[in-house]
Amino acid sequence: MREIINISINDIKPARDDVLKTQGVPAGSKLSGNVKTLFKKAMALFIECVHPVGIISEISIPEFNIVYAGEGLNEKSTPLDAIIKKADNLVLFALTIGENVTEKINELFKTNEFALGTMLDAVASVGTDNSADCVEKHFTNVLRKKGKITLSSGTVRYSTGYCGWHMSGQKKLFGFLHPENIGIMLLDSYLMKPLKSISGVIVVGEKEIHRFKDSYPFCSDCKTHSCRKRIKALFDAPESHNKEM
Numbered sequence: 001m002r003e004i005i006n007i008s009i010n011d012i013k014p015a016r017d018d019v020l021k022t023q024g025v026p027a028g029s030k031l032s033g034n035v036k037t038l039f040k041k042a043m044a045l046f047i048e049c050v051h052p053v054g055i056i057s058e059i060s061i062p063e064f065n066i067v068y069a070g071e072g073l074n075e076k077s078t079p080l081d082a083i084i085k086k087a088d089n090l091v092l093f094a095l096t097i098g099e100n101v102t103e104k105i106n107e108l109f110k111t112n113e114f115a116l117g118t119m120l121d122a123v124a125s126v127g128t129d130n131s132a133d134c135v136e137k138h139f140t141n142v143l144r145k146k147g148k149i150t151l152s153s154g155t156v157r158y159s160t161g162y163c164g165w166h167m168s169g170q171k172k173l174f175g176f177l178h179p180e181n182i183g184i185m186l187l188d189s190y191l192m193k194p195l196k197s198i199s200g201v202i203v204v205g206e207k208e209i210h211r212f213k214d215s216y217p218f219c220s221d222c223k224t225h226s227c228r229k230r231i232k233a234l235f236d237a238p239e240s241h242n243k244e245m
């Protein structure tokens with residue numbers, strides 16, 4: 001299965017608390033009129049500029065092992081090494097909210113509108129994450145219709161550049177998935193253009209396969225240890241999806 005997914009803007013509109021959290025403002029904080037106005041303006045620009053689209057392609061475990069090996073630069077041992085062996089379904093994915101929003105952010109910084117530029121950047125980042133949630137839910141729904149999802153299923157996405165999967169893994173991922181079909185280019189630095197894009201693998205399997213300890217050598221450099229929260233969320237919900245690691 002290979003599919004281009006047109007993502008609805010209504011499904012990815014960032015919640016104010018999620019955006020402000022990325023700027024260090026705790027949920028429920030009392031906001032000044034200025035901050036409220038900035039958020040409203042940034043949201044209006046986001047809706048005007050954004051073009052969210054995703055692409056997915058199913059991949060077998062042996063095929064994924066080749067993609068995951070990438071350029072041979074991954075950490076010696078990673079969470080995905082063990083998880084993949086036990087996965088039921090895998091899909092490579094890439095998505096973007098388009099180049100226009102990045103151009104608008106750059107334009108705001110060039111014209112010294114730093115506060116609005118920063119707010120739009122935060123809105124766009126949360127919107128990109130929300131787009132990834134949409135792609136993940138879409139794939140889960142496809143599997144559900146085929147009867148391949150149960151109450152014990154867990155869906156988690158993993159991206160290059162995180163948890164021991166080296167950024168250079170993008171090269172083989174692009175070779176298999178061809179995100180250029182939805183306008184995403186891979187730069188020599190392995191960053192994507194448009195910048196507000198996410199790629200990786202969505203792993204579906206028994207929830208238990210996603211449980212691991214954050215004791216890999218590279219975890220000591222990890223500022224968020226976000227895997228803890230995500231694994232907990234997976235087991236708190238009856239049938240769970242999760243954000244990327």
Ligand code: SF4
Nearest residue numbers: 163214219222225227
């Ligand atoms: S601690 Fe950080 S680097 Fe280690 S597995 Fe968790 S999220 Fe990944």
